[in-house]
Amino acid sequence: MYAVLFDIDGTLILTGGSGQVAFSRTFAEDFGLAEISRDVPFAGRSDRAIALDLMQHGGIEPSDANWRKFQTGYLSRLPSTLEELNGRVLPGVFELLDRLTDIPDVALGLLTGNMQRGAQEKLTYYNLWDRFAFGGYGDTATDRAHIAAQAAAQATQHSQENGKGQLCGTMVLGDTIHDVRCGKSIGALTVAIPTGNADAAELRTSEPDLLIDDLTQTDPLLQAITAALNEFRATA
Incomplete structure (x- = not known):
């Protein structure tokens, strides 16, 4: 089986900043912090x-x-901020997921810094949650490499439970240098997409295996996956 792992924010969807607004409201209303620090980066963490x-x-x-207090407050506010703010599914997402689903022995998962329930809220709102069978999430880890390892373990378990044996390859798609670096930490083929806050020049510094404009550029992705599957089948 070949696992394709997607980041969420800036890769699959743009939420109009709903997560950051839910963060701000939680700290203001539950912790009495009128304004959160602008020195703390959000993207890719x-x-x-x-x-x-x-x-x-x-x-x-x-x-x-x-942390538990924050989780409760944030997750209670996220549904309303998703409704308030203008977000969208990014170009090519539905079409790419459809094409990947049609390829035998390909499984789709998530590799995201979102908490699992937060990921579910966001992707359910945009009709995407049911597309993914497993994932690694940001509930317990502060290091994206640990989340990547969790996602890889979930992918292996999914493959074995479905009678597919070991993975023959993994692809990680994301919009930040953190996505590329954590993908490399698990030996994945990394795909960088400048559809979030990072431009192509910044993403190029992390040396992704592929750099595409957006997810409408499906041919390089599908060719890499098909080649890996064909090589695996030839040697199995």
Whole structure:
């Protein structure tokens, strides 16, 4: 089986900043922090890493109890911010997922810094959640490489449970250098897409295997996956 792992924000969808608004409201209303620090980056990082950094910058103890408090508040606010703000599914996403689903022995998963419930809320809102069979999420890890390892383990388990044996390859698609780096940490073929905040020049510094304009450029992806599957079948 070949696993294709997608980042969410900036790769599959743009939410109009719904996640950041839910972050801000949670810190303001539940922690009394009127304004979150602009020195803490969001793109490509796990929700846990972002929240704990914001706590430290705001003079709030980054404890497990406060993380759980944040989770509850954030997840309760995210559905309303998704409705309030103008988001969209990025070009080519539905078509690419359809084409990948039609290829035997390809499984689709997620590799995201979002908490699992946050990922589900976002992708359900945009009619995408049911497209993915497994994933690695940002509930417990602050390091994207740990999330990548979790996603790879989930992919292997999914393959074995479906009688497909070991993976013959993995592809990671994302819009930040963090996506590329965590993909490399699990030996995946990495695909960078400048549809989020990073432009092509910044993404190129992380040396992705493929750099495409957006997900309407499906041919290089499908060719790489088909080649890996054909090579595996020839040697099996």
